[in-house]
Amino acid sequence: MRDVLGKLGAFAGALLAVAGVIAVASFVIGLLSGRVSFGGLLVAVVGAALIAGVARLGKVPSLLGGYSALVYLGLFLPIVIVVIYAFNSGRYVTVWGGFSTASFSRALHDDAITSSILRSFRIGLTTSIVSTLLGTAAALALARARAGVRTPAEVVILLTVVVPEVVIAIATLIFFVNVGFELGTTTMFLGHCVFNVSLVTLIVRARFLSMGDSLEEASRDLGAGPISTFWQVTLPRLAPAILAGGLLAFTFSFDDVVISNFTSGAGHETWPLHILSALRFGLTPTLNAAATLMIGVTLVGLALAALALRIGSRQGAADFSTSTT
Amino acid sequence: MVGGAIGLAGVAVAAALYTQLGSLVTALPGAALLICVALPVFVGGGLLLQRAGVTGRSPGGYPLTLLAPSLAYYAAFFLVPLAFLVAFSVATPLGYGGVSYGFDLGNFSQAFDPIYLRVFTRTLRFAAIGTLLVILVGFPMAYWLARYAPAKRKNLFLGLMIVPFWTSFLIRTYSFLIVLDPHFVLSRGLEDVGLIDKPLHLLYTNTAVQIGIVYNYLPLFVLPVYASLDRLDWKLLDAANDLGSSAFAAMRQVTLPLAIPGLATGTLLVFIPMMGEYVIPQILGGGRVDLMGNIIQRAFLEQQNYPLGAAIAMVLMAALSLFLILYIWLSTRATEVGDA
Numbered sequence: 001m002r003d004v005l006g007k008l009g010a011f012a013g014a015l016l017a018v019a020g021v022i023a024v025a026s027f028v029i030g031l032l033s034g035r036v037s038f039g040g041l042l043v044a045v046v047g048a049a050l051i052a053g054v055a056r057l058g059k060v061p062s063l064l065g066g067y068s069a070l071v072y073l074g075l076f077l078p079i080v081i082v083v084i085y086a087f088n089s090g091r092y093v094t095v096w097g098g099f100s101t102a103s104f105s106r107a108l109h110d111d112a113i114t115s116s117i118l119r120s121f122r123i124g125l126t127t128s129i130v131s132t133l134l135g136t137a138a139a140l141a142l143a144r145a146r147a148g149v150r151t152p153a154e155v156v157i158l159l160t161v162v163v164p165e166v167v168i169a170i171a172t173l174i175f176f177v178n179v180g181f182e183l184g185t186t187t188m189f190l191g192h193c194v195f196n197v198s199l200v201t202l203i204v205r206a207r208f209l210s211m212g213d214s215l216e217e218a219s220r221d222l223g224a225g226p227i228s229t230f231w232q233v234t235l236p237r238l239a240p241a242i243l244a245g246g247l248l249a250f251t252f253s254f255d256d257v258v259i260s261n262f263t264s265g266a267g268h269e270t271w272p273l274h275i276l277s278a279l280r281f282g283l284t285p286t287l288n289a290a291a292t293l294m295i296g297v298t299l300v301g302l303a304l305a306a307l308a309l310r311i312g313s314r315q316g317a318a319d320f321s322t323s324t325t
Numbered sequence: 326m327v328g329g330a331i332g333l334a335g336v337a338v339a340a341a342l343y344t345q346l347g348s349l350v351t352a353l354p355g356a357a358l359l360i361c362v363a364l365p366v367f368v369g370g371g372l373l374l375q376r377a378g379v380t381g382r383s384p385g386g387y388p389l390t391l392l393a394p395s396l397a398y399y400a401a402f403f404l405v406p407l408a409f410l411v412a413f414s415v416a417t418p419l420g421y422g423g424v425s426y427g428f429d430l431g432n433f434s435q436a437f438d439p440i441y442l443r444v445f446t447r448t449l450r451f452a453a454i455g456t457l458l459v460i461l462v463g464f465p466m467a468y469w470l471a472r473y474a475p476a477k478r479k480n481l482f483l484g485l486m487i488v489p490f491w492t493s494f495l496i497r498t499y500s501f502l503i504v505l506d507p508h509f510v511l512s513r514g515l516e517d518v519g520l521i522d523k524p525l526h527l528l529y530t531n532t533a534v535q536i537g538i539v540y541n542y543l544p545l546f547v548l549p550v551y552a553s554l555d556r557l558d559w560k561l562l563d564a565a566n567d568l569g570s571s572a573f574a575a576m577r578q579v580t581l582p583l584a585i586p587g588l589a590t591g592t593l594l595v596f597i598p599m600m601g602e603y604v605i606p607q608i609l610g611g612g613r614v615d616l617m618g619n620i621i622q623r624a625f626l627e628q629q630n631y632p633l634g635a636a637i638a639m640v641l642m643a644a645l646s647l648f649l650i651l652y653i654w655l656s657t658r659a660t661e662v663g664d665a
Binding site (some may be wrong): 048060061062064065067068071072074075076078079081082085092093094095096125133134135138140141142143145149153156157159160162163164166167168171172173174175178190191193194197201228230251255257258261262271272275276278279283291294295299302314 | 373387388389390391392394395396398399402403404405406407409410413439465466468469471472473474482485488489490491492493494495496497499500501502503504506508510511540543544569597599600601603604607608610618621622625634635638641642645649652
């Protein structure tokens with residue numbers, strides 16, 4: 001009970017301190033831009049008093065904890081609001097008018113929504129498979145290659161990560177248009193893979209490097225070729241990283257706006273592109289409902305993936321302990 | 326060769342997936358052809374390197390040819406497009422996406438037009454303020470995660486930081502269309518309490534865009550900073566305390582120098598995408614707040630003036646590479662200081 005009270009106190013203290021900082025900061029900004037008022041000064045004084053009071057009463061660790069809780073709240077509240085307002089039956093999207101699930105059935109019967117989600121799913125899956133294959137292969141070769149090969153490859157990989165997405169997107173668009181590709185699902189998939197191959201390479205390589213290569217060496221010394229070494233030694237140990245890379249590649253492709261926006265051509269809307277074009281005509285409860293469904297599906301998928309990983313690692317640990325005893 | 330086979334198998338799998346799902350597109354054979362053409366270039370290059378004695382089999386045991394497919398992919402769909410971009414930025418526009426190739430600096434003089442320069446400085450201001458705010462909000466959070474978060478639940482807290490990432494970026498952005506709406510509970514509540522005297526007027530303003538940017542990029546900053554703080558030995562701080570330094574001095578002299586690499590990475594990770602951002606201003610700015618990305622997007626998708634868009638993009642890249650050089654210089658200096 002005291003624990004809970006302490007946490008609440010820390011949260012309130014952090015809230016007051018943040019309010020104080022905002023008050024003082026807004027006064028200083030006003031001062032710098034030449035707008036000073038008596039009310040502003042009063043607010044700033046109150047804010048400074050709040051900061052001083054909180055700093056005197058609270059301890060740093062618990063205050064930081066309260067502050068972090070505040071940030072988490074800020075991170076999740078907007079998403080929660082989207083979910084709640086998907087159940088809004090009111091005439092205006094932003095004014096609560098009662099509970100209803102009508103928007104959900106409208107969303108499920110909207111062809112534009114379902115077909116765009118399916119298209120995103122298809123592109124995401126393909127991107128994920130191709131990026132995982134190319135990225136894993138590259139990571140294996142790169143991990144312990146000499147600087148002469150490694151450096152140019154690393155520069156290219158770094159470039160794909162550092163160049164702003166919008167620049168990559170327009171470069172790919174110019175390229176596709178001039179080489180004679182027909183814009184559509186394929187061009188989007190080809191565009192998505194550039195970043196995601198790098199992503200998988202970086203993730204898998206980090207894992208491969210941290211594993212050490214003594215088992216690979218042992219396998220080679222015992223006469224196994226690269227292919228059987230890969231299947232029997234490297235792949236099982238790399239599996240979590242490859243899985244994580246593939247999953248991330250899927251998400252990034254599924255969620256991609258920028259490259260899709262440029263390389264989709266007409267009539268090939270992905271789910272993010274559908275949201276983007278629907279927002280042009282204003283927010284609708286149907287869009288909220290579809291978004292909520294997608295959030296739900298993602299969370300369930302994530303939970304399943306986490307569960308599978310946990311069972312997998314337990315299995316791995318069990319195998320390991322039985323094989324060593 | 327194994328690598329080449331794996332790469333082609335990847336493309337084949339992709340093709341199979343498409344046919345199975347009922348959409349084989351005409352462009353796919355072209356793509357495969359392109360990769361096949363790009364592949365020998367890299368294999369040949371690799372062989373030349375090998376002949377020169379630079380490389381061989383990598384000591385890890387996996388042949389270097391495994392690198393070939395992804396390098397071929399980068400060549401076909403990243404490096405060649407970038408070359409097209411450069412060529413287009415100095416080409417003469419003929420309208421509707423058509424160009425005549427040549428060396429025409431007219432696009433660049435157009436890109437330095439005062440209108441675009443204003444957009445450029447605005448973008449720089451948005452990215453700078455956004456990065457500053459992300460640091461102010463995110464650093465204490467990363468510090469708490471690394472130092473004070475309960476060890477048992479640390480993974481949970483880290484996971485919570487990532488979960489918003491898994492809900493669509495657009496959903497996260499447009500949620501502020503509800504939150505900041507003058508008819509929403511927030512505006513009404515603030516009015517009732519008396520903090521504001523007229524409904525919130527934030528939607529489609531600079532402030533809304535800035536809020537959206539900070540909100541979306543925060544986790545991207547917190548995670549790398551957490552990673553660098555997590556490796557920090559907190560006993561150093563205890564030592565500083567025991568030796569009589571104040572909490573502030575310990576922070577400045579011990580924590581910050583050790584955290585600088587992570588801070589620099591995090592800053593770069595949010596600053597660069599912020600400079601190219603166009604979706605958040607499009608949604609939360611309602612077309613009234615234009616950043617560089619919006620200008621580029623419009624040049625391409627609305628005016629079809631590819632060369633102008635390409636030139637603006639080149640200007641953006643040039644500015645960013647300046648920051649990148651600054652970052653590399655700072656981080657090498659930081660490691661030197663750390664070593665000294």
